[in-house]
Amino acid sequence: MTIKKILKGIGKTILSLIVLIAIAVVIFVSKADFGVNPKGERLEKMKSMFNYHDGKFWNTEETSVMTANSSNEESGTPFSNNIPDIRPSSDIPAIKTNLKDFNREEEVLIWFGHSSLYFQTSGKRILVDPVFITASPVSFINTAFPGTEIYSPDDIPEIDYLIITHNHWDHMDYKTLLELKDRIETIICSMGIGETLEYWGFNSNDIIEMNWKDSITLDTDFTFYCLPAQHFSGRSLRRDKTLWASYVVQSPTQNIYLSGDGGYGSHFSEIGEQFPQFDLVILENGQYNQAWSDIHLMPDQLVQAAKDLNGKRLMTDHNSKYALSMHPWYEPMEKIYQANQKESLNLITPMIGEPVFLNDSLQTFNKWWN
Numbered sequence: 143m144t145i146k147k148i149l150k151g152i153g154k155t156i157l158s159l160i161v162l163i164a165i166a167v168v169i170f171v172s173k174a175d176f177g178v179n180p181k182g183e184r185l186e187k188m189k190s191m192f193n194y195h196d197g198k199f200w201n202t203e204e205t206s207v208m209t210a211n212s213s214n215e216e217s218g219t220p221f222s223n224n225i226p227d228i229r230p231s232s233d234i235p236a237i238k239t240n241l242k243d244f245n246r247e248e249e250v251l252i253w254f255g256h257s258s259l260y261f262q263t264s265g266k267r268i269l270v271d272p273v274f275i276t277a278s279p280v281s282f283i284n285t286a287f288p289g290t291e292i293y294s295p296d297d298i299p300e301i302d303y304l305i306i307t308h309n310h311w312d313h314m315d316y317k318t319l320l321e322l323k324d325r326i327e328t329i330i331c332s333m334g335i336g337e338t339l340e341y342w343g344f345n346s347n348d349i350i351e352m353n354w355k356d357s358i359t360l361d362t363d364f365t366f367y368c369l370p371a372q373h374f375s376g377r378s379l380r381r382d383k384t385l386w387a388s389y390v391v392q393s394p395t396q397n398i399y400l401s402g403d404g405g406y407g408s409h410f411s412e413i414g415e416q417f418p419q420f421d422l423v424i425l426e427n428g429q430y431n432q433a434w435s436d437i438h439l440m441p442d443q444l445v446q447a448a449k450d451l452n453g454k455r456l457m458t459d460h461n462s463k464y465a466l467s468m469h470p471w472y473e474p475m476e477k478i479y480q481a482n483q484k485e486s487l488n489l490i491t492p493m494i495g496e497p498v499f500l501n502d503s504l505q506t507f508n509k510w511w512n
Contacts, residue, residue, distance in 0.1 A: 173279075174316065174341070174342065175279060175316040175317075175377075176279070176377050176378050177309065177316075177337070177338030177341060177342070177377050178337055178338055178341045179334075179337065179380065179383040179384075180334040180336075180337040180383060180384065181337065184334065184336065184337055184351075188333060188334060191333065191353050193353070193354060193385070194333075197383075198381070198382035198383060199333075199334075199375070199382045199383075199384070199385045199386075200382070201370075201372050201373070201374075201407075202370055202372070202407065202408075202409060203372060203407045203408065205372055205374075205405065205436040205437055206436050206437075207374055207381075207434065207436070207437055208433055208434065225468045225469070225470070226470065227470035227471060227472065228465045228468065228469070228470060228471060229287055229465050229471055230287050230288060230289070230471050230472075232288065232289075233288045233289025234255075234287050234288065234289040234290050234462060234493075234494065234510075234511075235289070235493050235494075235510045236255075236289050236290060236292050236493055236494035236495050237493060237494070237495035237496045238292045238293070238495055239252055239495045239496070239497055240297075241260060241297060241298065241299055242297075242299045244262060246262065246265050246266075246267070247262075247265055248262055248499075249262060249263055249264075249395060249396065249499065249500040249501045250262050250497050250498065250499055250500060251422075251457075251492075251497070251498040251500060252495060252496075252497060252498070253457075253459060253492055253494060253495075253496075253498075254272070254274070254293050254463075254494060254495070255286070255287075255290045255462055255463030255494045256273065256277070256312060256459065256460060256461070256462070256463040256464055257270070257271045257273075257307070257312065257313055257402075257403070257426075257459045257460050258270065258271050258272050258273050258274070259271070259400075259424070259459065260298070261398070261500070263391070263393040263395055263396040263398075263500065264363070264364065264393035264394045264395045264396070266302040266303060266361070266364060266393065267299060267300065267301050267302050267303075268301070268302065268303045268304075268305065268391065269298065269301045269303070269304045269305070269322075269326075270304075270305045270306075270307070270400060271305070271306060271307055271313040271314065271402075272295075272298070272304070272315065272318050272319070272322065273311075273312055273313065273314075273315040273318055274291075274293055274294050274295050274315065274318045275294075275295075275315055275317040275318050275321075276311075276315060276317060277311050277312040277315065277464055278311050278312075279311065279377075284311075284312070284464055284465075284466065285464075286463050286464060287462065287463055287464070287465075287471065289494075290462065290463045290494055292494070292495060293495070295318055295321035295322050296321075298322060298325065299325070300325050300327070301322070301325055301326045301327065302327050302328065303327070303328050303329075303330055303360075303364075303366075304322075304326045304328070304329045304330070304331075305329075305330050305331070305366075305389055305391075305400065306329065306330075306331040306332065306335055307332065307371070307386065307387055307388070307389065307400065307402030307403065308332055308335075308371075308373060308375045308384070308385070308386035308387065308402060308403065309332075309334075309335050309338065309375050309376070309377055309384050310375065310376070310377070310403070311377060312464060312466065313402075313403070314335070314338075314377075316342065319339075319342065319344075320342065320343070323342075323343060323344060326344075326348070327348065328348055328349075328350065328360065329344065329348055329349045329350065330350050330352065330358075330366050330368075330389070331349065331350070331351055331352070332351070332352065332353075332368065332375075332384060332385035332386055332387040333351045333352060333353045333384065333385040334351070334375075334383060334384030334385055335351065335384050335385075336349045336351045337384075338377075338384075350366075352366070352368035352387070353368060353385065354368055354369055354370045354385070354387060355368070355369070356368045363393070363394050364391075364392070364393055364394075365390075365391075365392040366389060366390070366391055366392075367389065367390040367392070367417075368387045368388075368389060369387060369388045369389065369390060369409070369413055370387070370388065370407075370409040370413075371386050371387050371388040371401065371402045371403065371404035371409070372404040372405040372406070372407045372409065372436065372437060373386040373402065373403045373404040373405070373437050373438075374386060374437055386402060386403065386404065387402060388400060388401045388402045388404065388409075388413070389402070390413075390417055395500075395501075396421050396422070396500055397417065397419055397420050397421050397422075398420070398421060398422045398423075398424070399413070399417065399420050399422070399423045399424065399451060399453065400424050401423075401424060401425045401426050401439075401447070402426070403426050403437070403438065403460065404426065404437065404438070404439070405434075405435060405436045405437045405438055405439060405443070406435075406439055406440070406443035406446065406447055410446075410447045410450035410451060411450040413450075413451060414450045414451045414452055418452070420451060420452070420453035420454065421453065421454050421455065421500065422453055422454070422455050422456075422457060422500065423448060423451045423453030423455070423456050423457070424456075424457045424458070424459055425439065425444055425447055425448060425451075425456065425457075425458050425459075426438065426439050426444075426458070426459065426460040427439065427441075427444055427458030427459065427460055427461055427474045427475075427478055428458075428459075428460045428461030428462070428467070428469075428473075428474035429460055429461070429464075429466040429467040430467060430469065430474070431467045431468060431469075434467075438467075441474070441477040441478065441481070444458070444478060444481075445478075445481045445485060445487070448485075448487050449485070449487075453488075454488060454503070455488045455489075455490050455503070456482075456487045456488055456489050456490070457489070457490050457491075457492070457498070458474065458475075458478055458489075460474075461474040461475060462474075462475065462494070462511070463494075472511040472512075475491065475511040476511065479491065479509065490505070490507055491507045491508075491509070491510070492507055493507075493508070493510040
């Protein structure tokens with residue numbers, strides 16, 4: 143056999159492998175978990191929105207998912223770097239509180255780790271970004287820290303309002319939502335996400351999609367505001383086909399801000415001016431990196447955002463369950479704790495599952511991450 147024939151055979155083999163890999167990728171991203179992009183009437187509605195053009199949503203300020211001056215070390219991932227303490231060596235302290243034992247009138251909040259929250263106010267039960275099963279396309283990547291997986295969908299009572307801030311895997315879990323589907327009355331989500339929820343079997347009549355600056359009042363005295371965040375969206379290679387957002391929940395008894403994911407921008411001071419009486423501000427804290435500083439809050443920016451919003455109490459999330467960046471797992475909590483000693487931000491630091499009583503301004507919390 144001549145060298146020419148050998149090379150031709152190798153070329154055919156390589157081409158066949160490329161074709162097989164491409165087919166496998168197409169099949170993989172076609173799984174229901176990945177959802178679908180908006181189309182039809184929903185897409186036409188999006189095209190008329192002030193923050194949608196050139197086929198996608200845009201931040202109010204110029205941003206980059208990866209800043210231009212990032213070094214290779216900064217732009218790495220927790221899967222390619224040997225970072226000390228990126229994961230805890232033993233179980234993270236947590237409390238298994240029975241949510242179904244709460245009286246509906248109890249004003250209380252429970253954090254499940256990362257960005258998943260449950261709270262009750264004015265007789266309503268609200269769930270935010272629930273992720274109890276998997277936070278990535280494959281279950282063996284991005285696994286939860288030991289001790290943090292004490293809650294499952296079975297522990298969640300009937301929900302009046304589900305809020306989804308954006309469609310990233312660590313905020314919108316297909317398997318969790320399927321198990322909760324029959325216990326959710328109304329879904330409030332960012333524009334475009336409804337397409338995937340309907341694809342997953344949710345009733346379109348139960349879905350309220352919102353754009354930035356939208357608000358809706360339900361049950362007479364419950365108002366939800368959809369507000370800007372400086373982030374991005376996407377569950378596969380195509381980004382920004384659906385919106386990302388922060389939210390304000392106003393009940394007769396509470397005024398709560400949920401930042402969702404996002405970097406620092408002028409929107410924080412604008413929101414603080416629009417809503418000067420927040421009872422509780424919940425800000426993203428963790429999975430930051432200088433390379434991603436446009437789209438995730440750095441520790442010093444978190445402090446400034448908290449000052450801009452000027453809430454009566456501050457709580458942080460997006461930490462203590464998954465290693466999505468390169469900092470030690472406890473660093474986000476320690477940095478905001480130290481900042482609070484200087485700035486008096488009225489920080490509260492519940493451990494996973496520990497009840498936060500929303501009307502108890504004197505409630506204290508331990509430095510559990512130590």
